[in-house]
Amino acid sequence: MNDGGAEYAKIGIGRSTVLVISASGNINNPGVYEIEMGITVDEFIFSDQYCGGITNGKRLKACVPGGSSVPILPDYLVCKTATGEDRLMTYESLSDGGFATGSMLGSGGFIVYDENQCIVRNTWNFSRFYHHESCGQCSPCREGTGWMEKVLHRLEKGMGNMGDMDLLVDVAKKIEGNTICPLGDAAAWPIAAAIRHFRHEFEYHVLHPEKVKDPKHGYREPIMPKAPSAVTA
């Protein structure tokens, strides 16, 4: 900044310059990093300069690149976009593919999950937060966040049924865009995305209620994301 606007504009790519990222989750070096945007996500997660890779050499399962409100990405979409290009730490690259195969850089709250983490439990945790945060002025958010939290709690405890996923997607769709402030959107996006990419894990929770009663069930039987090609094969 001291060098003037022209120098500052040279950093990074296009509109993305520098950003302070708060990296957390199953990584060797959690912390706050000031990065020059344009490095690849792969470099950010695995280089020793930044996150330092996944703890204990485990596999990467998923990543929330921009704070709890943005859509979660499964492993096959974190480092590569759907078209096979390297995903960069920029606003444009992370939102590549829209919400179907992309996410958002958002506020830079970077969360990494290893193979043992349970996405259902994580999604429930997010929705619990938004339920608590809702101010209660407008009806979709006031009622919807509580509803979604209850359904996710039921799924997490193994008491859900197969219709719950469609119900959640529908409720999230009814909240998204219809509220006064963006908290409604923020509550709806992570849930819709988790079901979009990890539906099989939600189904696992319905089909194996006795296994998921243990919150650490992911440590015994890691459930990895299924790429669309693997599903069809």
Add this chain to the structure above:
Amino acid sequence: MDLLKVTIDNQTIEVPAGTTILQAARLIGKEVAPPAMCFYTKLKTSGGYCRTCLVKVSKGSEKDPRPMPKLVASCRTTVMDGMEVQNYTSPEVVEARKGVVEFLLINHPLDCPICDQAGECHLQDLSYENGRSHSRYEFDRRTFDKIDIGDKIQLHMTRCILCYRCVKVADQLTPGRVHGVINRGDVAEISTYIQNAVDNEFSGNMVDVCPVGALTDKTFRFKSRVWFLKPFDAHRDCDKCSGKTVLWKYGKEIYRVTGRKDQWGEVDEWICNTCRYEKKAPSDWIEEGPRQIDRHSVISQNMYEAGTKFVDSPETLPKKQLS
């Protein structure tokens, strides 16, 4: 002043600047007007909370024809020249409204059979006209500790949809703020500050503005169903208010007194508590005759005596009832 042209559901109207989409739609008529649970013309800053009046703006204005990216609350969005709005003609709006009605109902106790508001409840009308036919909610509905807010008004917090209308009445009609919303999120509730009794001359209007049965007339509690009573326009000389009211009678007995509501369910003139609660003798009032009620209202199910004009010409009927 210049008039702005706005098109709602393919019907065009010219309105002065500063008019909201909802008000413009109401000028066109019932068939395009979005429902409103929290907006109240006479209460400043009301509206925007319930989201039932969401509409799609498919063309922003003549100057900037881009559509608005999200559905907007028509009660809070002012019209622009050349604006094009879709309400019932947009499936997106109908679907979103269905969702909002569902959200309003998931924690509503649905105790209509024992609710004094039944028959004149806006939530009943709303869910009947815009909602889905069954509930997908399978959890316990929320409950609240009972609060006594005085001898004139009965509070049923479980029925409240947090429209904030009563709060605005308490704010704008009465001196001193005695009534507000405490807590937040889905445990928010209306309450009087440290449970003071709501006693000032115009507090009874909270009963009239409440769209649901959360605030009901305590003196009328469980006395009768509204559709057994016959409403009559009446007035009296009152030194506090206009004295123009509606008497709800069974035979000669006056069961309750309310303000006069227009076709959108909003009272024309606020009335004072003396008129509402204390003048229940027929000799207190000068009757003007039976009140006209939409013949599709549940209140008009027991037909009036001859002389009452029914609103039943095909032009005034809502379109869906014709088809």
